[in-house]
Amino acid sequence: MLSISLRILLVVGAVLVFAGIASRVKRSRMQMQDSLFWLILGALLVVMSLCPDIAVFFARLFQVQSPTNFVFLAAIAILLVKQFDDASQISQLKQRVNQLTQEVGLSATEDARRDAALAEARADALAGELIAEYAPEPEQKEQVPPAPNASSVVREELEQAD
Secondary structure (H helix, E strand, O other): OOOOOHHHHHHHHHHHHHHHHHHHHOOOOOOHHHHHHHHHHHHHHHHHHHHHHHHHHHHHHOOOOHHHHHHHHHHHHHHHHHHHHHHHHHHHHHHHHHHHHHHHHHHHHHHHHHHHHHHHHHHHHHHHHHHHHOOOOOOOOOOOOOOOOOHHHHHHHHHHHH
């Protein structure tokens, strides 16, 4: 049989679990899947503390020396399973973070190249504008009449001779 002190400890633990989960869910600091796990665990603690015969039954079934030992064994086993699940999720998230970091790095490199090309094009355009604005105007040469061709010279001489 479970002692009164263990039963009280289980109820107090369950109440604290419920309060902690409610607080974290309210502040959006815990995902629903994780909160469901802890709510179910808290409910199991309450059921086991209110109905100690359940712990006695499972202690005999698994040939555990006392129901108290079974409660601790079950808690350790459940928490180990949860730890394994969390570790696998963390591993997947680490892989995703590495992948996203690489994608961001490649994107940043492409952005830097594009920005450099754009800056170079802007600099070239600005240089062209400055040259056009501040370059001295080419000197205008006096227009020299075209050289007369030989037939027109001969015609003029003939006209003067007449």
